[in-house]
Amino acid sequence: MTNAAIVDLRSDTVTRPSAAMYQAMREAPVGDDVYGEDETVNRLEASAAQLLGKQAGLFLSSATQANLAAMLTHNARGEEVLLGDCYHIFESEAGGTSALGGIIMHPLATDAAGGLSPAQVLAAIKQDDPHLPITRTLALENTVAGQVQDPLQHRRLAEAVREQGIRVHLDGARLMNAAVALALPAAEIVAPFDSVMLCLSKGLGAPVGAVLCGSDAFIARARRLRKMLGGGMRQAGVLAACGLYALENNIERLAQDHATAGRLAAGLAQIDGLPVSHETNMVFIEPRAQDLEPLQQHLRRQRVEIGRQSPRIRLVTHLDVDSDGIERAIAAFHSYFR
Ligand SMILES: *Cc1c(COP(=O)(O)O)cnc(C)c1O
Numbered sequence: 001m002t003n004a005a006i007v008d009l010r011s012d013t014v015t016r017p018s019a020a021m022y023q024a025m026r027e028a029p030v031g032d033d034v035y036g037e038d039e040t041v042n043r044l045e046a047s048a049a050q051l052l053g054k055q056a057g058l059f060l061s062s063a064t065q066a067n068l069a070a071m072l073t074h075n076a077r078g079e080e081v082l083l084g085d086c087y088h089i090f091e092s093e094a095g096g097t098s099a100l101g102g103i104i105m106h107p108l109a110t111d112a113a114g115g116l117s118p119a120q121v122l123a124a125i126k127q128d129d130p131h132l133p134i135t136r137t138l139a140l141e142n143t144v145a146g147q148v149q150d151p152l153q154h155r156r157l158a159e160a161v162r163e164q165g166i167r168v169h170l171d172g173a174r175l176m177n178a179a180v181a182l183a184l185p186a187a188e189i190v191a192p193f194d195s196v197m198l199c200l201s202k203g204l205g206a207p208v209g210a211v212l213c214g215s216d217a218f219i220a221r222a223r224r225l226r227k228m229l230g231g232g233m234r235q236a237g238v239l240a241a242c243g244l245y246a247l248e249n250n251i252e253r254l255a256q257d258h259a260t261a262g263r264l265a266a267g268l269a270q271i272d273g274l275p276v277s278h279e280t281n282m283v284f285i286e287p288r289a290q291d292l293e294p295l296q297q298h299l300r301r302q303r304v305e306i307g308r309q310s311p312r313i314r315l316v317t318h319l320d321v322d323s324d325g326i327e328r329a330i331a332a333f334h335s336y337f338r
Pocket of ligand 1: 172
């Protein structure tokens with residue numbers, strides 16, 4: 001056991017580049033991307049735009065920076081974005097949209113599956129009144145804590161607000177997990193959106209980066225904002241090569257992560273009194289409060305790492321967790337609860 005690889009279930013961000021990905025980095029033609037001369041970045045941006053059915057793409061250093069650039073592009077100071085109260089832009093990006101953009105975030109209560117309703121969103125759009133900010137954007141997310149969002153509902157939401165002149169952004173950090181789970185082309189899922197962000201360093205397994213896609217005009221403005229945010233990178237092709245490799249090789253295999261998570265959920269569901277839920281590559285468990293710390297310590301001794309959230313702990317599968325690892329994790333949980 002002491003030499004066994006660590007089964008790290010904290011997040012799908014913990015993956016390391018594979019040998020083939022390092023090879024792609026080494027062989028990537030590079031240039032100065034701020035001058036638009038990095039062939040590999042240009043190829044990644046074009047591939048991502050094609051995958052998502054948009055005119056253009058932009059490579060950014062992280063999904064947080066890509067969401068921020070999108071919010072700054074869509075909204076001026078004093079304008080407002082409507083979004084779910086559990087969405088990453090509101091909860092987990094250090095308030096950057098408000099702090100750096102002077103943009104008001106109006107959080108709306110999501111349902112249990114992470115969704116919003118057209119009625120709820122329409123009711124939140126402000127009248128033209130000098131007391132109120134101007135509602136400019138609706139930001140949605142897919143997946144939401146692993147939960148696949150209904151593409152039809154996203155279309156209804158986008159159509160409802162677009163009639164009011166409102167733009168629609170998708171935080172699709174894990175969009176490809178949704179596309180694989182639905183067996184639908186990503187471009188079809190995101191067709192109703194003006195802008196879409198896709199993270200390359202979650203389940204897709206790149207070490208760094210995200211792509212933001214939208215119209216040529218939108219991406220041209222976002223490119224200036226990326227520079228303003230300090231995100232203009234030079235020979236970024238070494239990083240973009242990983243993203244390209246990920247788009248070419250690591251999308252279909254997300255189905256394996258979903259299956260592995262399903263196996264983990266089934267194994268944990270046999271433990272008496274442990275609530276377990278599962279969707280795509282995420283499993284949630286809710287141990288009793290007094291078990292949280294000792295469970296984590298026990299698992300660590302068995303070389304299984306889990307997060308420190310409470311009361312619900314998130315377990316995430318990814319390309320560095322194989323089926324042997326997941327069986328070892330299941331056994332470690334059982335040995336604790338026995
Ligand atoms: C992880 C995540 C992000 C931000 O990604 P970073 O790479 O940490 O910047 C944005 N949105 C969602 C939904 C995420 O899960």
